[in-house]
Amino acid sequence: MSDAHEVNRRHRRSRVPIFAVLLAIVLIAAACGSDKKSSDDKGGNSSETTTASGGSDGGGAFEINTDDCETDPESVTVEGDTIKFGTSIPKSGPYATFEEILKGSSAYIQYLNAEKGGVEIAGKKYKIELVDKDDAYEASKTVTNVQSLIDSEEVFGLFNVVGTKNNAAIRDILNDGCVPGLFAATGSPMWGNHDYPWVEGTMLVPYPLEMQSLVNYLKENKPAATIAVLYADDDFGRSYSETLEKLIQGTELKVVKKEAYNPENPETKPQVTSLAATKADVFVVGATLTACPNALNNMGASGWKPMVYMSGTCTSKTLMALAGANGDKVMSVGPLLDPADPANDSNAAMKLYKEKVKQYSPSADVGNGIVAYGWSAAALLEYTLSKVPEAPNRLNVMQTARTISDVKGVGLQLPDTQWTVNGDDWFLGEEFFLVQYSTANKFFSAIGPLEKFDGQTAKITPENLINAK
Numbered sequence: 001m002s003d004a005h006e007v008n009r010r011h012r013r014s015r016v017p018i019f020a021v022l023l024a025i026v027l028i029a030a031a032c033g034s035d036k037k038s039s040d041d042k043g044g045n046s047s048e049t050t051t052a053s054g055g056s057d058g059g060g061a062f063e064i065n066t067d068d069c070e071t072d073p074e075s076v077t078v079e080g081d082t083i084k085f086g087t088s089i090p091k092s093g094p095y096a097t098f099e100e101i102l103k104g105s106s107a108y109i110q111y112l113n114a115e116k117g118g119v120e121i122a123g124k125k126y127k128i129e130l131v132d133k134d135d136a137y138e139a140s141k142t143v144t145n146v147q148s149l150i151d152s153e154e155v156f157g158l159f160n161v162v163g164t165k166n167n168a169a170i171r172d173i174l175n176d177g178c179v180p181g182l183f184a185a186t187g188s189p190m191w192g193n194h195d196y197p198w199v200e201g202t203m204l205v206p207y208p209l210e211m212q213s214l215v216n217y218l219k220e221n222k223p224a225a226t227i228a229v230l231y232a233d234d235d236f237g238r239s240y241s242e243t244l245e246k247l248i249q250g251t252e253l254k255v256v257k258k259e260a261y262n263p264e265n266p267e268t269k270p271q272v273t274s275l276a277a278t279k280a281d282v283f284v285v286g287a288t289l290t291a292c293p294n295a296l297n298n299m300g301a302s303g304w305k306p307m308v309y310m311s312g313t314c315t316s317k318t319l320m321a322l323a324g325a326n327g328d329k330v331m332s333v334g335p336l337l338d339p340a341d342p343a344n345d346s347n348a349a350m351k352l353y354k355e356k357v358k359q360y361s362p363s364a365d366v367g368n369g370i371v372a373y374g375w376s377a378a379a380l381l382e383y384t385l386s387k388v389p390e391a392p393n394r395l396n397v398m399q400t401a402r403t404i405s406d407v408k409g410v411g412l413q414l415p416d417t418q419w420t421v422n423g424d425d426w427f428l429g430e431e432f433f434l435v436q437y438s439t440a441n442k443f444f445s446a447i448g449p450l451e452k453f454d455g456q457t458a459k460i461t462p463e464n465l466i467n468a469k
Contacts (some may be wrong), residue, residue, distance in 0.1 A: 062402050062423035064197045066395060069178035073394035078156060081118070083385070083392065084129045085159040085182075086149030088166065093136035094266060095289050097318060098162050101185060102132055103357070103364035104374025105160060108411070110360040112382055119385045121392050128381070131155060137162070139169035146170045150179055157182060157394065160202065160377045164188040164236040167199060168468070174198040180398045182384070183377050187312065189239055189461040190468050192426045200401050202377055203419055203429040205312050205333045207239035207286075208461040209453050213333060213434050214309045215247045217448070218282065222307070224252040228275040230268060230295055231286035233260035235468045240286030240311065242462050256280050266291040269298045276304035285310040293322035300326035307331070315444060316370045320437055328439035331447070335432040336376055337412040340367040340443035349412055376411025380419075383410050402426075416450060427457040 066073055091099045109128050112118060118127035131153050135141035142161065149155045150173070157180030161167050167184040174181040175198045183202040184191060187210075191201035218225050229244065231237030241258055248255065256278045259271035268287070272295055275283065283306040285295050292314035299308070312333040314320075317340050320327045337344045344350045353375050354366045364371045385392065388400045407419040407428075417431040430453045435444035458466060 062399065064178075064395065064399055064402070066178060068176075070176050071178060073178040073398070074396075076156065076394045078126060078392050081124070081126050082129050083119075083126045084131065084153070084155045085157055085381075086131045086133070086146070086153055086155035087159050087161055088133050088135045088142045088145040088149070088170075089160075089162045089185075090137035091132075091134035093138075094264075095137035095163075097289055097316070098137070098185075098370065100316070100318075100364060100368055100370045101160065101162060101374035101377075103361040104371040104376075105378040106130065106374075107357040107359075107361040107364065108375045108378035108382075111356040112378070114360075119382045121385055121388050122390045124391070126385070126392070128385075130159065135166065137166065139163075139165045142166040143169050143173070146173055150177065156180070156392075157397065159183060159381055160185045160374070162186070164190065164239075165234055167191075168235065171196050171199045178394060178398075180394055180401065182398075182401055183380060185373075185377065186236070187239075187429065188235060188468075189427075189457060189465045190235065192458050192461070192466045194426070197402065198398060200398075200421070200426070201428060203335055203380065203413070204373070205335050205429045205432045206427050206457045206461075207236070207311070208243040208465070209430060209432075209451075209457055210309075210312055210333050211240060211243040211247055211284075212453065212456070212460050213432075213451050214284070214331070215244070215251070215253065217331075217434060218253055219251060222281060224254075225281040225307075226254050226256045226278070227282045227284060228278050228280035228306070229255060229258040229284045229286060230271055230275060231258065231260055231284075232263040232288065232291070234263050235465070236288065237263070237286045238468075239461075239465055240284060242465060243460065244284060246462050247460065261287065261291065263288070263291070266294050268295045271295075272298035273302060276302035279304065280306055282307045282309065285314070287311060288313040289319065290322065293319050293327070296323040296326040296330065315435070315437075317365065317368045317442070320439075320442070325439055327437050330437045332435055332437070332444065333432050333451075334435040334444055334446070335414065335417075335429045336369070336372055337414060338369060338435075338443050339372045339412070340369070341441075341445065342443075349409070353412055372412050376413065379411035380407070383407060414450070420454065425455045425458070430454045430457060 089102050113127040118125040133145035159182050162185040164186040181199040187204035187207045229241050231241040261268045261271050308330045310330050310332050315332050357366045384401050405420040419428045433446035434448045436447045437444050
């Protein structure tokens, strides 16, 4: 990667980034729930070099600059044979359904510790401990939880914290303290901002790629379609609405109306009623959790019958059941094997998943896609730790996570796909299927070939979304 990507805002101010994706550092919005520093005061800890650091399977050269770390990350090591991670997740409130992610992750970690003796790092076995705290999906509570996890629980790092706004609210804490924030449970393009090397996204499909996949489908099947968009009024929702506007430029596709809804309230009737009045050919639902079935049911009640694309965050069995007949033929994306599809039951990874989740998290619904996601995220954590080339410290773990490549067969990863990150490309989930839901069958099925967008996310995403405040 070129010197233009070397960013250290305190000690290397003379080296100005010129690559368009890596524009100036920006503040996180006050709504994220914590005070933020200006870009002139914030210590940017990323710096690419010609030699890869940390273990990997050959990812692009990358080294994290640690000049401004409040604590030397190489000095924070693992005492004994247990490596402790923390997470903040909604277990109460309107987004409590996301607790199913934790059930999947916990099941995998218990299986790993009990039946495999933990994860092997540089010849030594370590068990993983996961400390979880409830934030009710409120960013301010996420900040409090994470500060407590770091200061009081003394966790080694963070794992799979849920939510775009929630991870945005803590990224300064992690960056300043040089604390690994592994596999944030969000497909936001914000995790491609190279000024924040201590927060890495997960295998969820980046939201802009969802829109690229949809646009490609429409250009082939309905090239002059009119489109109505419902989106959450936050960075998550804007990843859909703004990327879509960019991608249809120069095509016959047209967005005829957009309506934003308050993400704190899943009721969407006024917005959907307004969108339905356009009689648009396509309805894009850039929403999450119960707002998705709510929008689909409001669409059905209006008599509007468009082609529907829905956020990949809403593809769980629970949410689709809430939509009933209004969920039939809804399109989305699938980066993992669907545990609700009986065609996957003979798959060895699926057999293991269903057996062990029933054993270690008996209250979890093994047919729920978000449980499968939690299981797969924990499997990815094990894989990443296993690639650390020496006794783990915060720096070599984070640098290893930044250079994993050609990852295959992890958790419920789709066959014939690979997950890769490197110094240039910070997005894992760039290979997936466009899928469609069948109310009769109660699962999603692929409706096209495997989509491969490796290295493309940053190129198609509006720059302001990667550098979102």
